[in-house]
Amino acid sequence: MNYYSLHHNSPKVSFKESVIKGLAPDRGIYFPENITPLSEEFILNIDKYSHEEIAFEAIQQFVGDDIPSAILKEIIAETLSFDFPIVPIEDNIGTLELFHGPTMAFKDVGARFMARCLGYFNRDKDENVTVLVATSGDTGGAVANGFLGVKGVEVVILYPSGKVSKIQEKQLTTLGQNITALEVDGVFDDCQDMVKTAFLDKEIERILTSANSINIARWLPQMFYFFFAYKALHKQHPNIVFSVPSGNFGNICAGIMAQKLGLPIQHFIASTNVNDTVLNYLQSGEYAPQKSIATISNAMDVGNPSNFIRIQELYNNDLETIKQHFSSYSFTDDETKKAMKSIYNQYNYISDPHGAVGYLGLKQHNLQDAYGVFLETAHPVKFLPTVESTLNLKLDIPEQIQEIMHKKKEAIQATDYDDLKCFLNK
Ligand SMILES: *Cc1c(COP(=O)(O)O)cnc(C)c1O
Numbered sequence: 001m002n003y004y005s006l007h008h009n010s011p012k013v014s015f016k017e018s019v020i021k022g023l024a025p026d027r028g029i030y031f032p033e034n035i036t037p038l039s040e041e042f043i044l045n046i047d048k049y050s051h052e053e054i055a056f057e058a059i060q061q062f063v064g065d066d067i068p069s070a071i072l073k074e075i076i077a078e079t080l081s082f083d084f085p086i087v088p089i090e091d092n093i094g095t096l097e098l099f100h101g102p103t104m105a106f107k108d109v110g111a112r113f114m115a116r117c118l119g120y121f122n123r124d125k126d127e128n129v130t131v132l133v134a135t136s137g138d139t140g141g142a143v144a145n146g147f148l149g150v151k152g153v154e155v156v157i158l159y160p161s162g163k164v165s166k167i168q169e170k171q172l173t174t175l176g177q178n179i180t181a182l183e184v185d186g187v188f189d190d191c192q193d194m195v196k197t198a199f200l201d202k203e204i205e206r207i208l209t210s211a212n213s214i215n216i217a218r219w220l221p222q223m224f225y226f227f228f229a230y231k232a233l234h235k236q237h238p239n240i241v242f243s244v245p246s247g248n249f250g251n252i253c254a255g256i257m258a259q260k261l262g263l264p265i266q267h268f269i270a271s272t273n274v275n276d277t278v279l280n281y282l283q284s285g286e287y288a289p290q291k292s293i294a295t296i297s298n299a300m301d302v303g304n305p306s307n308f309i310r311i312q313e314l315y316n317n318d319l320e321t322i323k324q325h326f327s328s329y330s331f332t333d334d335e336t337k338k339a340m341k342s343i344y345n346q347y348n349y350i351s352d353p354h355g356a357v358g359y360l361g362l363k364q365h366n367l368q369d370a371y372g373v374f375l376e377t378a379h380p381v382k383f384l385p386t387v388e389s390t391l392n393l394k395l396d397i398p399e400q401i402q403e404i405m406h407k408k409k410e411a412i413q414a415t416d417y418d419d420l421k422c423f424l425n426k
Contacts, residue, residue, distance in 0.1 A: 001064040003030035003216065006309050016066040016121055019114065019217045020129065022210030023199050029214045029306060031313055032062055037262040046231045051084075052076050054231065055224045058261060062220055067120060075116040079109060079221060084228045086373065089347050093362055093372045095355060096229045102400060103145045103171055104379035105138035105299075106251065109224065111146030114217035115153070118209070122152040130424070131155045132198055133211045134191035136247060136292075137164045137299035138378055141171030143211045144179045155179045155211075158191040158420070163294055163301070167382050167401055174407035182420065183411040189292050189303055194417050198424065205425050213250025214306050222254030223261070229373055230263055237371035243269040243361035244375050245354040246328075247300030249278065249307040251375065256314050256326075266370050268326045271361030273297045276330035278308055285319055296333045296386045297353040299378065329364045331357050337390045339363075344391050352380040352387060 003018040004010075007028025013021065018030040038057055046054065055076045056069075063072055082100040089095055101108025122129055131153060133143050140157040147155045157172050161183045164172075173181040184191050195212070198204055213219045226242065233240060242265060244252035252270050259265045270278055273295040281287045289304030315321040331339075339356040343349050351359060358374030365372070380387040381395050388395060397405075414420055 001062050002033045004033055005029070006031050006313060014066055015063050015216065019117055019215060020121060020207070020209050022208070022215045023196070027196065027200065029309065030216055031310060034061075035257070035260050036061055037260070040262065043262050043264070046227070046234070049231075051080055051224070051228055054227045055080060055221070058223050058227055058258065059220055062216070067117065071120060075113060075120070078116060079112040080224070082108075084225050086229060086232050087349065089343065089349055089359070092367060092370070093359070093374070094233070095349070095351070095359070095376045096225060096373050097376045098225060099376060099379040101142075103138070103141040104382055104398070104401070105142055106222070106225070106375065106377045107138050107142035108146065110213065110218040110221050111139075111142040111211065113221040114211055114215060115143075115146040115150050117217045118153055119150045125152055127207060129153050130206045130208050131211045132158075132195050132208050134158045134188065134195045135164070135172065136160070136188035136301050137168050138382070139212060140164070140181070141168055144172045144175050147211070148175050148179060149177055153178060156182060156424070158182045158184050158194060158414070160187050160191055161185055163187060163298055165298070165383055165385075167384060167405070169409065170404045170407065173409040173411045174404050176410065181411040182414045182423065185413070185415045187292050187294070188301055192306075194420050197417050198420060201421065203425070204421065212306065213248050219250050219254055219307070220257065222251050223258040226255045226258040226265065227263060230265070233371060233373070234264075238264070239266045239370040240264075241267045241269065241362070241365065241367060241370045241372045242375070243271050243358045243365070243372060245297065245300060245358040245377050246270040246272050246278070247275070247302040247305065249305040249311060251377070253307045253310045253314070256311060259325075260314060267365075269361040269365055270326065270328040271357045271374070272328060272330045273300050273336065273357055274330060274332055275301055275303055276328070277303055278305060279328040279330045281308075282319075282323060282328055296336060296383070297357050299354060300357070327365060329361045331360045335360060340387070340390050350380045350387065350391065350395070351376060352378050352383050354378055
């Protein structure tokens with residue numbers, strides 16, 4: 001399978017090259033040249049397949065010959081070593097819990113898959129690859145954990161100082177080994193800009209790649225759980241609407257890929273906090289990136305979502321087609337807290353702020369006879385102060401979080417791009 005740049009000004013590359021490069025030389029993100037739907041037979045009989053078999057079917061064509069099938073199957077098995085349960089909330093609404101991985105956020109799936117692909121590609125090279133990644137919260141921890149100890153790979157994580165939760169910060173600053181954290185005096189978009197600049201800087205003396213959802217190997221495995229949810233629900237609920245709490249729009253875009261592969265999904269809702277660039281685009285037809293605004297659902301504080309261009313491509317760059325299949329709703333922190341309270345008081349379910357934004361999207365949308373699934377993208381404990389003060393309760397801290405809370409934070413301070421460059425070239 002070949003990949004082209006969505007800026008259309010770079011040569012096509014293989015899966016392997018796209019994973020190692022991350023971003024095309026023209027700064028465009030990569031997109032697969034062909035998307036061949038899976039057989040109807042497979043979709044109809046999805047119940048008969050295991051999660052691992054489904055994942056292999058979904059992703060095999062995108063990997064092609066770059067990884068032998070037997071190894072790809074191993075990578076998938078190691079990636080999917082945890083559960084993806086659906087918890088019913090209301091009669092016609094359930095939540096797909098994606099936080100049962102090692103860092104308790106959905107990003108574990110993509111990060112673990114990508115780390116193993118890169119480890120395979122790098123298996124007998126002498127030169128290290130540096131994974132450079134900007135995080136608004138959960139990416140850093142998932143990438144750090146997924147790549148910890150992977151041979152030949154160094155990881156450098158940029159995060160906005162004071163804008164990630166304490167647990168998130170611990171998860172990305174305490175691992176050591178091949179993982180380094182840079183604490184940036186700025187917001188997420190500043191971190192992302194610094195990363196993008198580094199990729200283009202010819203004076204950087206390292207091989208750089210990204211592990212944000214712009215990277216194909218981080219992005220595509222996120223298709224899997226839409227298939228798993230469909231498998232679990234379709235007998236009882238043939239019409240499914242997914243509401244995806246969205247920031248960089250990688251997760252929802254992977255859902256749309258699953259739909260392209262033939263998975264019958266009725267509609268997508270991109271639920272956002274007040275960072276509503278996409279909602280504005282749907283309303284005005286004009287895509288105008290904004291500076292990101294800090295909210296209680298901080299992993300979605302993104303003013304210029306990198307993956308939206310992939311969604312436009314998937315819908316043939318046609319606004320009307322996008323609107324037919326895809327809606328977006330935006331919610332304030334007050335609305336989010338109210339939703340967390342009502343989900344807890346009425347249904348005895350503790351949602352994190354991101355999940356609550358997803359829930360609100362379903363409530364805002366006219367579901368008619370469809371079943372709504374909102375993605376619970378992180379365990380509530382990762383947003384401990386917000387959840388505890390909003391719901392007036394104390395959360396139990398899971399063991400894997402307790403362990404890191406005692407560890408010492410190690411981060412390098414950075415104020416601008418020069419600090420990053422200096423660090424990379426030292
Ligand atoms: C990253 C993240 C999101 C947003 O996902 P995108 O793919 O960037 O849209 C939502 N919720 C949580 C908890 C996250 O970590």
